[in-house]
Amino acid sequence: MHACEAPAQSATCFGLDQSQVRLYTAIARHTVLVMAALAICAITAALLRDRTDTQAPPPVRPDQPPPPDV
Numbered sequence: 001m002h003a004c005e006a007p008a009q010s011a012t013c014f015g016l017d018q019s020q021v022r023l024y025t026a027i028a029r030h031t032v033l034v035m036a037a038l039a040i041c042a043i044t045a046a047l048l049r050d051r052t053d054t055q056a057p058p059p060v061r062p063d064q065p066p067p068p069d070v
Contacts, residue, residue, distance in 0.1 A: 056067050
């Protein structure tokens, strides 16, 4: 049985206290905060993508040597 399948263990999967799981507002608040954090991470990764690209440019000629290590 997966840890999130049992109702008694669902609080552990959400990271909420057992009494908080019963409240709709607690689950909704937690979900909104998690989705906001994910959106911030996705936007940051998209903005930094051009600065963190580690792939070397493709060779122009077949006999071109690889780029030097930086």
